[in-house]
Amino acid sequence: MAYRLGGLMWVLNGAIPMLVSMFVWNLVGSDKSQIIPYYLGVILIHRITQTWSMGEISDRIKDGTLAQTLLRPYNFMFGVFAKDIGHKANRLISVIPLVTILWLIIKPSTNISLTYVAIAIPAVILGYLVNFYFDSNMGLLTNWTGDANGLSRTLEVIEGLAAGFMIPYLLIPGSVRNILNILPFRYIFSFPLELMLGQLSNISIVYGYLILGLWSLVLICLFKLLSRVSMKYFSANGG
Amino acid sequence: MKKALILFFGFFKINWMQEAEFRVNLIINSLMELWWSVLFLFFSQILFGHINSIAGWHKNEVMLLIVTRSLAMGLLRAFLMPGVEHLSERIKSGSLDMLLTKPVSARLLLSISEQNMDTYIRTMVSLILVVVLTIKMGFDLSIIKLLSFGIVIILGVFSLYNVFFIMNTTAFWLTSLFNIGHLNNSLTDVAQFPPEAFEARVRAVLLYLVPTIFIAAVPVKILMNGPILSSLFLVILTATVSYVISQMFWNFALKHYSSASS
Secondary structure (H helix, E strand, O other), rough: OOOOOHHHHHHHHHHHHHHHHHHHHHOOOOOOHHHHHHHHHHHHHHHHHHOOOHHHHHHHHHOOOOOHHHOOOOOOHHHHHHHHHHHHHHHHHHHHHHHHHHHHHOOOOOOHHHHHHHHHHHHHHHHHHHHHHHHHHHHHHHHHOOOOOHHHHHHHHHHHHHHOOOOHHHHHOHHHHHHHHOOOOOOOOOHHHHHOOOOOOOHHHHHHHHHHHHHHHHHHHHHHHHHHHHOOOOOOOOO | OHHHHHHHHHHHHHHHHHHOOOOOHHHHHHHHHHHHEEEEHHHHHOOOOOOOOOEOOHHHHHHHHHHHHHHHHHHHHHOOHHHHHHHHHHHHOHHHHHHHHHOOOOHHHHHHHHHHHHHHHHHHHHHHHHHHHHOOOOOOOOOHHHHHHHHHHHHHHHHHHHHHHHHHHHHHOOOOOHHHHHHHHHHHEEEOOOOOOOOHHHHHHHHHHOOOOOOOOOHHHHHOOOOHHHHHHHHHHHHHHHHHHHHHHHHHHHHHHOOOOO
């Protein structure tokens, strides 16, 4: 909170592209009762499921401060997780009022109900978990690549499409969607929203949760394996 | 001017040598810069699967808007903005003093000392795409049209640079603006869409106050319809006024600067 303006700018930076996309898809004449709540929801869900673990782990490996953390009597990932939660709280303090104000101004008609929201909450939590471990695995690759900047930018580009930011996920052509369905991004960001908006059938809900659960397991196991293997390649200069 | 060019090419060489030390990173970053443009083109393909036009602009015209904006942003982000966006860090660490004590304009040094090599590649590819799309659309390309296009793009980029420079100069008071580059990028997203698609008030703020209209819509209209004198006049005026205001604000901000360390 020392630099509040920086935090506010992150919020605006996340909101402006979504609002532009919302505006454009509204022009297209798509179902407005779905598009506007979808993009207002994207602004919120993105911040809830966002993680900074890749950058945190990559920086600690690059500057060697991971060595000090490894000497401590607790897993270094607790520190990474705690920082993540701190960042998240900071961003949400700005995002929630912003989305509320936009909702009150635009007044979208929607069929969101408490039932749908209740069904979506576990998906949001699992989505964050998947995103956290996905990014953490990418961060550990710094032991081999030297820098996570390129990976981070690659992921940004993939997320732009696969997460349903630029194009609402259900509007992506079926052939492309079939490929993107394999990736976890849709389940991190778009799936909770689709649940909240009541856009999915019961079978799709069950399927989506199964995929989320599977990705969680795979990524956690991969993280345990990678952290053991990558520590053998880790070297720090100085103290 | 000669000194500025010598400095520019000197910094270009230094930055290139620095980036070439991490070749894999440079290649990945360059590819990712290109991928964003490809993604936006894919986006327009999907968009036009649902509609025939946006505010009278057809698919190829919107695609030309997208690549023209990419070209302009490439020019802006290759060598003007990287250093300016680090102004707040320089102020916090005191390394701005190193620029202020040099016998050259500190603003010039700040603007050209850091350059993004991967963005140069994006700029070149965007330029090729502009040429290809323009030929494909069968526009008649005269020297006057090309000159007008070039002048508007360059002055449009310069105007945008001045506006973003003013925003970054607030770092003298606001201290931590390390992420303002992302905000600058976001504000130019609207330039990819026809200005007529936006409501008048939104257009006034997003396209004229932050003059993104001159980096895409106006240059594309010149390619389509020929030079528009009023637009040329307006872009020259905008570039001049924005430069004067940004320079005055910079001088005012420097008077309030106290170094963190030297």
